[in-house]
Amino acid sequence: xxxSEPNTHDRRSFLQASGALGAxxxxxxxxxxxxxxxxxxxxxxxxxxxxxxxxxxxxxxYGGTFKDVLDKQLFEPFRNETGIPVESKAEETSSAxxxxxxxxxxxxxxxxxxxxxxxxxxxxxxxxGIWHHWSPDEFDNVSKIADNLKHTDEDGNLVGIGALxxxxxxxxNTNQMDSPPTSWKALWDDQYKNQLGLLSLASNSxxxxxxxEVYFDGKSTLQTKDGIKKVxxxxxxxxxxxxxxxxxxxxxxxxxxxxDVPAGMLYNDVTLVMEDKxxxxxxxxxxxxxxxxxGEWCTLNTSPHxxxxxxxxxxxxKPEVQDRIAKNLYDPPVVKKKYSDLSDDTYKKIAGPGPQxxxxxxxxxxxxxxxxxxxxxxxxxxx
Amino acid sequence: MAAxxxxxxxxxxxxxxxxxxxxxxxxSVLLGLLFVIPLLMLVxxxxxxxxxxxxxxxxxxxxxxxxxxxxxxxxxxxxxxLQISFVTTLITLVLGYPLAYYLSRMNNGLVRRAVMILVxxxxxxxxxxxxxxxxxxxxxxxxxxxxxxxxxxLPEPTGWTPGYxxxxxxxxxxxxxxxxxSLYNSLKNIDxxxxxxxxxxxxxxxxxxxxxxxxxxxxGVISGSALVFILSLGVYVLPKILGSPSQWTIAIIIGxxxxxxxxxxxxxxxxxxxxxVVVVILGAVARFTDVSAIGMGGDVx
Numbered sequence: 264x265x266x267s268e269p270n271t272h273d274r275r276s277f278l279q280a281s282g283a284l285g286a287x288x289x290x291x292x293x294x295x296x297x298x299x300x301x302x303x304x305x306x307x308x309x310x311x312x313x314x315x316x317x318x319x320x321x322x323x324x325y326g327g328t329f330k331d332v333l334d335k336q337l338f339e340p341f342r343n344e345t346g347i348p349v350e351s352k353a354e355e356t357s358s359a360x361x362x363x364x365x366x367x368x369x370x371x372x373x374x375x376x377x378x379x380x381x382x383x384x385x386x387x388x389x390x391x392g393i394w395h396h397w398s399p400d401e402f403d404n405v406s407k408i409a410d411n412l413k414h415t416d417e418d419g420n421l422v423g424i425g426a427l428x429x430x431x432x433x434x435x436n437t438n439q440m441d442s443p444p445t446s447w448k449a450l451w452d453d454q455y456k457n458q459l460g461l462l463s464l465a466s467n468s469x470x471x472x473x474x475x476e477v478y479f480d481g482k483s484t485l486q487t488k489d490g491i492k493k494v495x496x497x498x499x500x501x502x503x504x505x506x507x508x509x510x511x512x513x514x515x516x517x518x519x520x521x522x523d524v525p526a527g528m529l530y531n532d533v534t535l536v537m538e539d540k541x542x543x544x545x546x547x548x549x550x551x552x553x554x555x556x557x558g559e560w561c562t563l564n565t566s567p568h569x570x571x572x573x574x575x576x577x578x579x580x581k582p583e584v585q586d587r588i589a590k591n592l593y594d595p596p597v598v599k600k601k602y603s604d605l606s607d608d609t610y611k612k613i614a615g616p617g618p619q620x621x622x623x624x625x626x627x628x629x630x631x632x633x634x635x636x637x638x639x640x641x642x643x644x645x646x
Numbered sequence: 647m648a649a650x651x652x653x654x655x656x657x658x659x660x661x662x663x664x665x666x667x668x669x670x671x672x673x674s675v676l677l678g679l680l681f682v683i684p685l686l687m688l689v690x691x692x693x694x695x696x697x698x699x700x701x702x703x704x705x706x707x708x709x710x711x712x713x714x715x716x717x718x719x720x721x722x723x724x725x726x727x728l729q730i731s732f733v734t735t736l737i738t739l740v741l742g743y744p745l746a747y748y749l750s751r752m753n754n755g756l757v758r759r760a761v762m763i764l765v766x767x768x769x770x771x772x773x774x775x776x777x778x779x780x781x782x783x784x785x786x787x788x789x790x791x792x793x794x795x796x797x798x799x800l801p802e803p804t805g806w807t808p809g810y811x812x813x814x815x816x817x818x819x820x821x822x823x824x825x826x827x828s829l830y831n832s833l834k835n836i837d838x839x840x841x842x843x844x845x846x847x848x849x850x851x852x853x854x855x856x857x858x859x860x861x862x863x864x865x866g867v868i869s870g871s872a873l874v875f876i877l878s879l880g881v882y883v884l885p886k887i888l889g890s891p892s893q894w895t896i897a898i899i900i901g902x903x904x905x906x907x908x909x910x911x912x913x914x915x916x917x918x919x920x921x922x923v924v925v926v927i928l929g930a931v932a933r934f935t936d937v938s939a940i941g942m943g944g945d946v947x
Contacts, residue, residue, distance in 0.1 A: 355905075362908055365701055387908060391701045463891060464906065507808050508891050514781075523786040523805050633698050637907055641899070642719050644891040 309371065312567050319348035320571040323360070323378035326353030327513075328536050332592045341578050347571050354378065361387055368393040368565050376566040377575065379558035382626040383466055385414050385423045388561060390630075395562040396420040401573055404580040407598045412557055423559030424576050425597035427588075430531040430614070430621065431462075431469070431554035437543045439525035446550040447477045449526075450501040460515040460527030461501070463508035465640035468528065469554050469624040474498055476622050477551050485625050488635070495639055508644055519544055528554075531613065532593040548615030555621035557597065589613060692914035702910050710915030720899065720916065724923070727895040730810075731878035734817040735871050738825040741818065742870065746829035747859070750836075762830075765823050773820060777887035780816045781807045813889040820884060821877050825870040832866020833859070868935055876924060896920055 314320040324333050330353045338351050352375055354360060361384055367374050380388065388394050396416055399405065405413070405424055412425030435443035440458075449455055450470075462468030474494045475484040484490040506524040509515040512533050518524035520542045531553070534546035560579065562572045578584060585596035586605055595614040596603045603610075610617075629636060695705040714720045745765075752758040768776070782788055786805030794800035806812045836859060844854040860867075882897040889895075896916065903913035 362904055362910070365908075390697070466906070510886070514887065517781070518785070521785060521787040631698070633907060634696070634909060634912075637902070638717070638719060641891070641902075645719065645723070645894060646892075 309373075309565050309567050311569055314348045314568050314571045316348050319350040320377075320568045320575060321350050321352055321373075321375045322575065323352050323354035323375040325379065328533070329592065332588070336587045336591050337579060337584065340584070341575060345574055345578065347574060349571075349575065360384070361391075361393075364388065364393055364563060365391050368563060371565055373563045373565040373567065375563065376568045377560050377562040377572050379426045380423065380561040381556065381558050382414070382423075382624075383629045385559055385561055386626065386630045389414075389416075389422055393564060394422050395564040395566065395569060395572075396422055397424075397562070397573065397576075402577045402580065404577050404582075407582055407602045408580050409597060409599050412559065412597050414559060423561050424580065426558050426560045426579065427592070427594050428555065428557040428597050428618070429594045430548070431528055431556065432531045432534065432546045432615075433526065433549050433553075434519065434529040434534045434544055434546045435526040436519055436522045437545050439522040443545060443547065444526055445547045447473050448551075450504055453503060455504045455526065457504065457506045458525050458527075459501075459504045460507045460509055460518060460524040460529070461505050462528060463510045463644065465636050466629045467510070469556070469622070470498060470501070471495070471628075471636070471640075472622055472624045473551075473554065475625075482625050485628050488632070491628075491632070491636065491639070495643055498643055502644070505644075531615075535593040535612070548620075552620050552622045553615060555618050555623055688914050688917055691911055692918050694911040694914075696909045696911050701908055707911075710912045711919065713912065714916050714919050720896070723894060723899050724896050724920070726893070727879055727897070727920075728923070730814065730817070730893070730895070731875050731881075733814055734821060734878045735825075735875045737814065737818040738822045738874050739867065739871055742822055742825035742829055743867070746826045746833055746866075749826075749830055750833035765826050768819070769823055773883040774887070776820055777816055777884050780812060780819070780888055784812045784815070807888055808890045808893070810889070810893055813885055813893050816884045816888045817878055817881060820881075821874045824873050824877060828870030828873055829863065829866045832863045832869070836862045864935070868931065872928060872931060875927070879920065879924060 312318070322338070324330055330351055334351055338349055341347070342349050354375065355363075360378065360380070363374065364378070365388075385394070396418075398420055399415075402421075402424075405421065408425040412428065413421060414423035415421055433444050433447075433449065437443075444450075444452070444455060444459075450459065450461070461470070465471060471485060471491065471494050472482075474497050475481055475490075478497055479490070479494060484494060506527075507515065507518060512530060515524065515527060515529060516533065516537060519527065519529065520537065522543075529546070531546045531548075534544055537544050538546070560576045562569065562576075566572055580598065582596070582598045582602035582604070585598045586603055588594065589596045589603075589605060590609060593613045595610070595618065596605065605613075615621075691702070692710055693706045693708070694702045695707055696702050696710075749758055749761055752761075783790055784806040785791065786803045788805070791800060791803045791805065795803055806815075840858055840862070841854055844858045849857065879895075880897050881895055882901060885893050885895045885898055900913045900916045900920075903909045903916065
């Protein structure tokens with residue numbers, strides 16, 4: 264598998280025999296989870312059929328506003344234009360979904376046909392072989408998607424295809440804060456003591472990447488354990504400013520709106536939607552670069568609706584569809600800039616200075632050192 | 647004819663005998679399917695090997711258990727979980743006992759039923775909603791803070807969530823009905839004549855409570871406490887919403903291993919370790935309080 268180059272898109276064993284081993288095999292079989300390091304995915308052996316009203320193409324997306332907007336701007340037009348029955352499903356689409364998808368895949372089931380998955384999830388899913396691989400020739404519009412928003416296997420087949428892209432900015436309650444933070448350095452500034460809401464996972468806050476970028480030599484610092492330890496040591500300094508550590512943005516949204524936690528890091532799209540609904544909030548693209556993250560369409564290799572899934576991905580990759588979603592969801596389109604017709608003002612609102620100026624997470628680090636980073640990170644925020 | 651009759655009788659006896667086994671087999675199969683096999687699977691998975699960035703593979707290693715008991719992160723959060731469970735149990739006992747006592751001695755059946763429904767009705771609402779209610783009530787801009795400032799109790803608006811006491815309040819609120827129901831069953835079964843006799847023999851209300859009511863409700867106290875303690879050990883949603891990372895219970899750490907890390911073997915090992923801790927604690931309680939496992943079900947001795 265090849266990992267995308269960061270920020271180049273122009274918009275953005277030991278096995279001991281034991282008595283338990285026999286039982287393990289039997290019980291592992293019972294669970295349908297013999298684990299395994301994975302496979303290559305590839306072509307499906309599942310009997311294919313056309314989606315119907317009772318058995319539609321099922322697509323997992325983020326819930327709340329995301330689902331509402333996508334239902335209106337993507338699913339409904341797709342249904343009308345192609346006649347393919349499609350249903351959106353608000354589901355966990357991050358790493359949290361993988362255990363469920365893996366178990367379903369082992370059992371030959373597909374709880375959803377395709378899903379928006381973040382890069383770390385794509386890599387993990389690829390390692391356990393649950394994704395269908397597509398030939399690039401199968402699509403008309405996928406070539407218009409920015410190259411760094413696609414994941415391919417060793418043979419150049421597509422595993423993930425850019426679906427949505429988003430920024431994590433610094434935000435504030437405009438009633439509570441006269442001098443809102445606009446630099447990541449504010450996280451270390453004691454004038455914001457106990458006032459900031461911060462994402463609580465290493466792999467969704469990307470604060471390791473931010474700290475490496477702002478105070479060290481960027482990604483090269485994160486290549487070694489010693490480098491990561493130095494970054495973690497520096498991150499000790501942000502703890503006094505953390506008024507809350509949140510995993511789900513809804514928790515922080517409430518506190519930000521009431522001013523209980525008057526500032527922090529939050530998704531630009533979510534903040535703009537809050538602003539539209541009258542909340543006294545503001546989103547700032549950060550001086551040193553906001554964090555850019557994205558999700559890709561991944562198809563479960565046990566999906567019985569591969570043809571419909573392909574048609575859906577191709578439809579979602581159309582520049583006009585991407586622009587429509589971008590305008591309503593406040594996320595930058597995933598197609599190359601030359602294909603987008605967004606006005607400069609709209610683009611600036613949803614993408615600021617653009618993806619080139621943003622900090623791209625070192626996704627592979629979160630896979631290669633998954634357990635260790637998670638443990639170190641928890642030690643940092645709990646201790 | 648006699649042979650035919652004997653054969654018919656044998657047939658009926660045979661059916662009865664087979665029915666007996668069928669009746670016995672039903673709960674055994676159910677227990678096996680729902681409890682024994684899943685538990686065995688958990689034990690087996692806890693010795694499997696994790697594949698970093700992948701899933702897991704069959705094998706045999708003690709590494710997961712060693713990691714859990716030697717890393718200060720997990721030890722610390724296990725101790726914290728035990729501590730907050732103990733505090734929650736104590737608070738629910740102190741709050742629940744007077745209410746359960748009052749309910750058990752209440753003569754008006756209608757009012758008693760109404761209060762019981764009120765107590766139980768909180769269980770009809772999901773933990774998520776109950777936790778979010780407390781985040782609003784205990785927020786800096788929430789009503790408790792505003793009333794505190796208005797009454798001059800608080801010098802300035804104060805928020806308690808996320809934080810330790812917000813979590814304790816949320817947990818005590820969530821588990822209080824379980825304590826009240828356990829205590830109520832026990833207190834209700836105390837013979838009123840014993841209390842009357844104590845009074846007739848000259849004991850005051852406190853003496854009667856200390857020498858009669860409390861000893862006779864001992865099983866209710868133990869069973870209610872054991873129930874609340876075990877429920878608290880497994881609490882997941884409340885600390886996520888009401889707590890800071892330092893108040894994350896071991897259940898959250900286990901959930902994170904499953905959902906974020908996909909490290910099923912380590913999560914299984916942590917679950918088994920937690921289960922062993924619970925069994926040891928309950929065993930110690932049973933031994934030192936002279937209450938049997940059946941007694942922990944709330945029966946009066």
